[in-house]
Amino acid sequence: MKIHEYQAKEILRRFGIPVQPGEVAQTPAEAEEIARRFGVPVVIKAQVYVGGRGKAGGIQFGDTPEAAREAASRVLGMDIKGLTVNKVLVVPKLEIREEYYLGIISDRNSQAPVVMVSAAGGVDIEEVAAKTPELIIRQPIDMRWGLFPEEARTMLARAGMPHVVIAKGGDILAKLARAFIESDASLAEINPLALTGDGQVIAADAKILVDDNALVRQSEYAGWSEPEEANPLEFEAKAAGLTYVKLDGDVGIIGNGAGLVMTTLDMVARAGGKPANFLDIGGGAKAEVMKKSMLFVARDPQVKGILVNIFGGITRGEEVAKGIIMAQAELPAHMPIVARLSGTGEVEGRALLADAGLMWGSDMRDASQKIVAAIQGR
Amino acid sequence: MSIFFDRSSRVIVQGITGREGQFHAKGMLASGTNVVGGTSPGKGGTTVDGIPVFDTVAEAVAQTGANASCIFVPPLGAADAIMGAAEAGIPLTVCITEGIPVVDMMRVSAFLKQYPTRLIGPNCPGLATPGAGKVGIMPYHIFSPGSVGFISRSGTLTYEVVSLLTGAGIGQSSCIGIGGDPIIGTTFIDCLRLFERDPQTDAVVMCGEIGGSDEEDAAAYIPQMTKPVVGFISGRTAPPGKRMGHAGAIISGNTGTAAGKVAALQAANVPVAETIFDIPDLVKAVLHR
Numbered sequence: 135m136k137i138h139e140y141q142a143k144e145i146l147r148r149f150g151i152p153v154q155p156g157e158v159a160q161t162p163a164e165a166e167e168i169a170r171r172f173g174v175p176v177v178i179k180a181q182v183y184v185g186g187r188g189k190a191g192g193i194q195f196g197d198t199p200e201a202a203r204e205a206a207s208r209v210l211g212m213d214i215k216g217l218t219v220n221k222v223l224v225v226p227k228l229e230i231r232e233e234y235y236l237g238i239i240s241d242r243n244s245q246a247p248v249v250m251v252s253a254a255g256g257v258d259i260e261e262v263a264a265k266t267p268e269l270i271i272r273q274p275i276d277m278r279w280g281l282f283p284e285e286a287r288t289m290l291a292r293a294g295m296p297h298v299v300i301a302k303g304g305d306i307l308a309k310l311a312r313a314f315i316e317s318d319a320s321l322a323e324i325n326p327l328a329l330t331g332d333g334q335v336i337a338a339d340a341k342i343l344v345d346d347n348a349l350v351r352q353s354e355y356a357g358w359s360e361p362e363e364a365n366p367l368e369f370e371a372k373a374a375g376l377t378y379v380k381l382d383g384d385v386g387i388i389g390n391g392a393g394l395v396m397t398t399l400d401m402v403a404r405a406g407g408k409p410a411n412f413l414d415i416g417g418g419a420k421a422e423v424m425k426k427s428m429l430f431v432a433r434d435p436q437v438k439g440i441l442v443n444i445f446g447g448i449t450r451g452e453e454v455a456k457g458i459i460m461a462q463a464e465l466p467a468h469m470p471i472v473a474r475l476s477g478t479g480e481v482e483g484r485a486l487l488a489d490a491g492l493m494w495g496s497d498m499r500d501a502s503q504k505i506v507a508a509i510q511g512r
Numbered sequence: 513m514s515i516f517f518d519r520s521s522r523v524i525v526q527g528i529t530g531r532e533g534q535f536h537a538k539g540m541l542a543s544g545t546n547v548v549g550g551t552s553p554g555k556g557g558t559t560v561d562g563i564p565v566f567d568t569v570a571e572a573v574a575q576t577g578a579n580a581s582c583i584f585v586p587p588l589g590a591a592d593a594i595m596g597a598a599e600a601g602i603p604l605t606v607c608i609t610e611g612i613p614v615v616d617m618m619r620v621s622a623f624l625k626q627y628p629t630r631l632i633g634p635n636c637p638g639l640a641t642p643g644a645g646k647v648g649i650m651p652y653h654i655f656s657p658g659s660v661g662f663i664s665r666s667g668t669l670t671y672e673v674v675s676l677l678t679g680a681g682i683g684q685s686s687c688i689g690i691g692g693d694p695i696i697g698t699t700f701i702d703c704l705r706l707f708e709r710d711p712q713t714d715a716v717v718m719c720g721e722i723g724g725s726d727e728e729d730a731a732a733y734i735p736q737m738t739k740p741v742v743g744f745i746s747g748r749t750a751p752p753g754k755r756m757g758h759a760g761a762i763i764s765g766n767t768g769t770a771a772g773k774v775a776a777l778q779a780a781n782v783p784v785a786e787t788i789f790d791i792p793d794l795v796k797a798v799l800h801r
Contacts, residue, residue, distance in 0.1 A: 404786075417649075478651070
């Protein structure tokens with residue numbers, strides 16, 4: 135799950151990491167008031183779930199409270215990569231002497247969180263990794279004991295940071311590791327970690343991703359979740375407990391099991407169609423879940439037909455068929471539906487579909503060809 | 513012969529009093545698996561369908577001589593269940609649970625380095641050895657005994673492909689669902705090494721998918737094998753940056769793409785099926801090579 139910069143900074147603050155002060159504004163007037171309170175000059179930073187907001191004009195400056203208000207009015211409502219800016223973070227401008235990078239990411243190869251630090255901070259770390267990988271020091275965290283401050287300082291020293299940053303930054307990095315583990319993050323970044331003119335070492339920007347699997351025990355962070363306008367259907371699907379990914383085509387696809395659904399998308403593409411979505415109903419789904427899934431997929435205005443591919447084990451074919459028939463009554467009459475049921479309850483399910491006059495495929499390939507043909511009017 | 517599991521295996525079900533645990537314990541018994549007990553803290557001394565229930569894995573091992581465990585414990589308790597099984601000396605643990613927090617699995621991974629336990633999964637359908645039984649949730653009737661080893665990251669896709677193999681008269685030695693999570697206990701390469709040593713196995717089918725580099729790692733090992741491997745990769749149409757159902761099925765930047773995995777396998781001389789329907793013929797071809 136994505137969270138905003140101001141929320142990531144709140145998490146860091148709770149773990150004792152020095153964070154640049156600031157507050158969130160939702161109107162230009164609020165931005166002006168915050169600028170007066172914290173003192174100018176201020177930076178107005180768009181709070182959106184995408185990177186590259188600086189280049190898009192989402193970071194602006196205000197030398198007076200009035201200018202802050204104007205800057206906020208330019209940034210609020212701005213469209214950045216398809217997302218509307220509804221909030222800005224207003225922070226007093228720091229006098230930054232140097233910028234560094236501290237990051238932790240969960241790494242599947244080492245099966246551990248991997249810490250990355252670099253003296254080349256403030257820029258896109260992926261660019262640094264691609265062009266000058268030697269400038270990044272990497273080390274996995276031993277999950278039995280976490281990251282010691284001394285280990286952290288050693289990493290910063292190897293990255294060539296100055297003494298003051300090794301001392302203060304080592305403490306910050308060890309705390310970042312604790313924040314990562316205890317907040318169930320999958321990514322936690324301070325970029326830049328700023329060394330200021332007056333010798334402070336402070337998080338000037340932060341990014342945290344929270345592991346979706348852990349939201350049940352990170353209920354406060356779960357409550358921070360906001361819809362992404364770029365993907366409103368995906369947000370709603372999550373809330374409804376559906377595993378749904380929006381794609382670009384016109385063939386709605388529903389199946390059970392991630393690998394099977396992915397393979398069905400590939401099969402539809404081979405048959406000349408374009409998948410509109412990925413939807414996995416999981417194991418043991420009842421008719422109601424099937425119906426809900428059908429109606430959900432059909433809400434995508436691009437969808438011109440729906441393919442259902444079920445390999446029944448603990449999912450029963452007749453439950454799936456009942457769900458499809460229930461949904462069909464509420465779908466546009468011209469919407470073609472092709473179902474392929476195999477395994478448990480296959481015979482009963484097919485009989486129900488036949489009685490309702492619905493199409494079925496003998497296997498995944500046959501069903502894919504039929505739905506593509508029906509949509510393309512062949 | 514088989515890998516991981518055979519007729520001598522004595523299996524306990526962790527979380528046997530839950531809906532899933534109870535249902536699949538019965539299914540395992542029906543497949544011929546020797547289910548000797550189950551665990552559920554607080555329910556020790558009771559039985560589920562005649563299977564004795566214990567409070568802890570250690571007690572279950574002491575009383576039943578269990579040497580394998582199948583975990584149906586809910587996500588937030590699953591890491592504890594895996595570590596408990598290792599601590600109690602269980603050599604084979606199959607974790608079916610989906611949705612375990614990644615931080616928990618990273619802790620499990622560090623913990624298991626100190627134990628000889630083999631973990632399969634999590635977020636997997638388990639394994640089956642046709643003729644001996646199964647540990648997990650696979651529908652057992654689709655299997656037929658034979659000489660082809662099968663490995664996959666997916667559940668229902670496994671059932672599809674195994675059904676095609678059985679329908680084409682190609683029997684299986686052992687089938688392993690390694691799981692769809694980013695952090696799993698047993699990878700393709702672990703299974704390939706064991707199949708290479710298993711006298712019953714003559715060829716291996718490996719069904720991979722987008723995300724991570726398990727398939728590429730396997731491709732680097734396959735040239736050292738004497739036995740042929742047939743590959744399939746799912747997710748050719750998946751866009752980058754989107755999690756395709758499985759937590760591990762995500763293309764990050766340029767890594768984990770279907771095209772990259774297909775190319776790595778082909779470079780290792782592995783025939784890669786365009787669709788699952790091509791797999792039986794490719795298997796027949798490599799067996800007659």
